[in-house]
Amino acid sequence: MKRTARCGIIAAMLLAASAHAQSPAADEAVLPPAVLAHASGEQIFQHICQGCHMPDARGATGAGTYPALAKDANLESAAFAAATVLSGRRDMPAFGPRTDLQGFEAMLHVDLDDAQIAAVVNYIRSHFGNHYADTLSAADVAALHPPTPHKP
Numbered sequence: 001m002k003r004t005a006r007c008g009i010i011a012a013m014l015l016a017a018s019a020h021a022q023s024p025a026a027d028e029a030v031l032p033p034a035v036l037a038h039a040s041g042e043q044i045f046q047h048i049c050q051g052c053h054m055p056d057a058r059g060a061t062g063a064g065t066y067p068a069l070a071k072d073a074n075l076e077s078a079a080f081a082a083a084t085v086l087s088g089r090r091d092m093p094a095f096g097p098r099t100d101l102q103g104f105e106a107m108l109h110v111d112l113d114d115a116q117i118a119a120v121v122n123y124i125r126s127h128f129g130n131h132y133a134d135t136l137s138a139a140d141v142a143a144l145h146p147p148t149p150h151k152p
C-alpha cells in the first residue's frame with residue numbers, strides 16, 4: 001500500500017517534469033532552494049503544486065487522481081489545507097520537514113517552511129474561484145506540526 005502510494009508520487013513527479021520539459025518558458029523549471037526561499041504563494045503554486053493540480057487548479061486524472069483546488073469547498077478550513085500540505089494525505093506528498101527519507105525519495109522531497117506553506121495556502125484559498133478572506137500565518141502552520149513528525 002505504502003509502496004503503491006510512493007510509486008504514484010514518483011510517477012506524478014516524472015509527469016510533472018516532462019510537462020516542464022515541453023514548456024517553452026524557462027522559468028517553469030523547478031526552483032532552486034535559494035530562490036524558493038523568497039518565492040510568493042503564487043510562485044510556489046506554479047513551480048510545485050500545479051504539476052499535479054494543473055495550472056488552473058482544476059485537478060487531473062491520469063497516472064493518479066489529483067483533486068481540483070478550484071472552487072474547493074474543503075478549503076473553507078485553512079487548517080485542513082495547511083495540514084494536507086504539511087503532512088501529506090494518501091498520494092499527496094508531505095512538504096513539511098522529513099528526516100526519514102533516503103536516496104531518490106530524499107532527492108524528490110521539497111521542504112517548505114511554515115511561512116511558505118502559509119503563503120501557498122493563502123494563495124489557493126483566494127484564487128481559482130475560492131474567496132476565503134481569512135489568512136494563515138506561519139505561526140498558525142507551526143501549531144499544526146505533528147508532535148513526532150513522519151516516523152518511518
Ligand code: HEC
Binds near residue numbers: 012051064068082090
Ligand atoms: C505529486 C502530486 C501532488 C503535488 C506536487 C501536490 N499535490 Fe496536493 N494533492 C495531491 C493528491 C493526490 C491529493 C488528494 C489526496 C487525497 O487522497 O485526499 C491532493 C490533495 C490536496 C489538497 C486537499 C484538497 C481536498 O479538497 O481534499 C490540498 C489543499 C492540496 N493538495 C494542496 C496542494 C498544494 C498547495 C501543493 C503545492 C505545495 C500541492 N497540493 C502539491 C497531489 C499533489
